[in-house]
Amino acid sequence: MNREVMNREVYTINQYGSIGINIRKKMDEKNITRNALARAIHARFEVIDKWYHGHVEKIDADILARICYVLECTPGDIIRYMSDDDAS
Numbered sequence: 001m002n003r004e005v006m007n008r009e010v011y012t013i014n015q016y017g018s019i020g021i022n023i024r025k026k027m028d029e030k031n032i033t034r035n036a037l038a039r040a041i042h043a044r045f046e047v048i049d050k051w052y053h054g055h056v057e058k059i060d061a062d063i064l065a066r067i068c069y070v071l072e073c074t075p076g077d078i079i080r081y082m083s084d085d086d087a088s
Contacts, residue, residue, distance in 0.1 A: 017083040021054045026071040026078055041066035 027037060038048040043063060050056050051067065064075055071078075 015084060017081060019059070020080045020082050021051060021056050021078060022080070023051050023067060023071065023078045026073050027052070030071055032071070037067070037070060040070045 023037075027034070032040075034048045034052050035045060038045045041048075041063065043066070047063065051063075059079070064079075067078070068074060
């Protein structure tokens with residue numbers, strides 16, 4: 001294993017950053033509601049509501065693929081890594 005990688009242990013969230021999710025912009029561009037998206041991808045409203053508000057704890061790759069298909073986007077369009085430096 002690369003020595004540099006081995007020296008980057010994670011201790012707190014402030015060290016490793018977070019993942020930001022923003023499907024609201026894409027949904028607005030497509031003029032699609034949370035209910036409509038939930039129906040289109042065969043998911044519960046509560047699932048889409050969490051994505052809509054960026055409160056997803058674990059990213060389900062299948063849900064993400066369905067969202068991207070319906071919204072005609074890529075994961076990179078709606079998911080972003082934010083390092084501690086980005087918050088500053």
